[in-house]
Amino acid sequence: MRSLMRFIRAASLAALAFVPGVAAAEPLKVGYSDWPGWVAWQVAIDKGWFKEAGVDVQFEWFDYSASMEAFGAGKIDAVTVTNGDTLVMGAGGSKGVMIMLTDYSNGNDMIVGKPGLKTLKDLKGKKVGLESGLVEHLLILNGLEKAGMKDTDVEIVNVKTNDTPQVFTDAAISAVGAWQPVAGQAMKAAPGARPLYTSADQPGLIYDVVTVSPASLAARKEDWAKFVAVWDKVVAFISDPKTQGEAVKMMATRSGVPPEEYVRFLKGTKLLSLADGAKVFKDADGFGSLYGSSRYADAFNVKFGVYKDAQDVKSYIDPSIAQAH
Structure with missing residues (x-):
């Protein structure tokens, strides 16, 4: 799993590293990583929209698991993660509160099989490289269940997502789990490889969120409200055909991917306006609800x-800021 033990150790440091009453003059520190729904924030960064909104925000770029570790160590106030991985951090001692949704994965998370493999059933008895215990592990087990298979029908090899393209060249590995743009890099490493199961096969399974430390949220809720309010400008700018090209260039530059390639990733990530996200904040079962998806x-x-004990999902969610817009 994405270094769950490191989260637990980091949590013990957080009490020393994080000061709840941080001065208002300090910027909100947000960790983000290479997922289209989070790279979207680059538009607001480059456009200077946080300054216009009256809030000082400092974004810090990480590999995904490193961003979670930084959050656990109290080095940042918030982190962009999946809803399920917010629970993993919390169970490890690094509690966070989901205050808004950026998107749901609509195909960009995928299990990629080597040439000749067509469905998940072809993976029976084979090795799959992915980050054990986190989002792609959730994805493959959801797919196996729907295919009438057991979790023991495949052997999971724990591999960091950013390392999956390299691991995919190993003859012993038949498939990897990753998200775009890393998934695309993995497919390039094995020409003829193809997605066997993606998040588009189970919409609403994976929600992407901004998770804030309870201390920062309590101390600076007005600033977080200003931060959240910028999101609709981001979604509108990316969605508008007149400005989408400019937006894609910003996002592609941040990710180090050619714009003509990056634009395809937008289809696999369903950006959610604040109004769209507010609907998902409803407390209901099923994948149309953040609560239901998180309980799953x-x-x-x-x-x-x-982790050992079930989490109090409601304590990880605060819809008040997003629903106020």
Whole structure:
């Protein structure tokens, strides 16, 4: 899993590293990583929209697991993660509160099989490289269940997502789990490779969120409200055909991917306006609700030993800021 033990150790440092009453003059520190729904924030950064909104925000770029570790160590106030991985951090001692949704994964998370493999059933008895215990692990087990297979039908090899393109060249690995743009890099490493199962096969399974430390949220809720309010400008700018090209260039530059390639990733990430996100904040079961999706992820995490005890999902969600817009 994405270094769950490191999260636990980091949590013990957080009490020393994080000062709850941080001065208002300090910027909000937000960790983000290479996922289209989070790279979207680059538009607001480059356009200077946070300054216009009257809030000082400092974004810090990480590999995904490193961003979670930084959050656990109290080095940043907030982090962009999946809803399920917010629970993983919390169970490890690094509690966070989801205050807004950026998107849901609509195909960009995928299990990629080597040439000759066509469905998940072709993976029976084979090795799959992915980050054990986190989002792609959730994805493959959801797919296996729908295919009438057991989790023991495949052997999971723990590999950091950013390393999956290199691991995919290993003859012993038949498939990897990754998200775009890393998934695309993996497919280039094995010409003829193809997605066997993606998040588009189970919409609403994976929600992407901004998770804030409870201390920062309590101390600076007005600033976080200003931060959230910028999101609709980002979504509108990316969605507008007149400005989408400019937006894609900003995002592609941040990710180090050619714009003509990056624009395709937008289709696999369903950006959610604040109004769209407010609907997902409803407390209901099923994948159309952040609560329902998070409960599914929580059950998965306990069943497969990601952490021991079920989490109080409601305590991880504060819809008040997003629903106020």
